[in-house]
Amino acid sequence: MESKAPIIRVFHVYKRYGAQTALGDITLDIGQGEFIFVTGASGAGKTTLLKLLYLGEPVSEGHILVDGMNLSRIRKDRIPFLRRLFGVIFQDYNLIPNRTVFENISLVLEVAGHRPALITKKVASVLRAVGLEDRMHAYPPSLSGGEQQKITIARAIAGDPKIILADEPTGSLDEESAEDIMNLLRTLHHRGATVLIATHDRDLVRGTPARRIHLSRGRLEQEAVES
Numbered sequence: 001m002e003s004k005a006p007i008i009r010v011f012h013v014y015k016r017y018g019a020q021t022a023l024g025d026i027t028l029d030i031g032q033g034e035f036i037f038v039t040g041a042s043g044a045g046k047t048t049l050l051k052l053l054y055l056g057e058p059v060s061e062g063h064i065l066v067d068g069m070n071l072s073r074i075r076k077d078r079i080p081f082l083r084r085l086f087g088v089i090f091q092d093y094n095l096i097p098n099r100t101v102f103e104n105i106s107l108v109l110e111v112a113g114h115r116p117a118l119i120t121k122k123v124a125s126v127l128r129a130v131g132l133e134d135r136m137h138a139y140p141p142s143l144s145g146g147e148q149q150k151i152t153i154a155r156a157i158a159g160d161p162k163i164i165l166a167d168e169p170t171g172s173l174d175e176e177s178a179e180d181i182m183n184l185l186r187t188l189h190h191r192g193a194t195v196l197i198a199t200h201d202r203d204l205v206r207g208t209p210a211r212r213i214h215l216s217r218g219r220l221e222q223e224a225v226e227s
Ligand SMILES: Nc1ncnc2c1ncn2[C@@H]1O[C@H](COP(=O)(O)OP(=O)(O)OP(=O)(O)O)[C@@H](O)[C@H]1O
Pocket: 017, 020, 021, 022, 040, 041, 042, 043, 044, 045, 046, 047, 048, 049, 200
């Protein structure tokens, strides 16, 4: 277990959608370099919690600090800097269908200001990491669902994010591909990334020693260390 200074601090956070409270009074510290599973039943608030961390959505009440930045008070021109700290692996973060795999990944690196020579190297390297280097010039619709999921993951990690947020990252994958992806996330963690994985897959959680944050109807119910 890591005991480094928190990279994320969540103070009494609420998220409401109309009359519905998706998250209620969440207080939580996440240490730099931790590997964490966020568990809970469907609708418990797992996705919502991850979205609040990268300012995908604003909190309704409370505060979140990320790498010292208070998300409630962050200046607009700092938001791209905040977002670059994160690699976000979400099911609804689709690939652009009429751009090749290479272009889908390189776009993210271009926006972050990387030079073309580095971009070419980096794209090849992340595609190698997910075992799909040979699909670099393919268009997403010609790939299987599992392959598209792996490309989404390659795109998320291409910018060497400090924090990886993965929402059911193995959801659409067969057992072997799921294991590949979990190994990749573990490797990134060993290299220093903070990794949060939202899942209701008990098997996934059982196989990995990690801190577990359990949500029940929007409340932080228990914390445990799986081993
Ligand atoms: N944009 C939204 N508008 C209204 N309600 C929302 C919105 N997003 C989430 N909710 C509600 O907030 C609650 C938490 O949803 P969330 O998606 O965070 O759950 P989850 O634990 O990730 O579930 P699942 O495992 O099914 O993905 C749910 O009741 C959901 O209906």
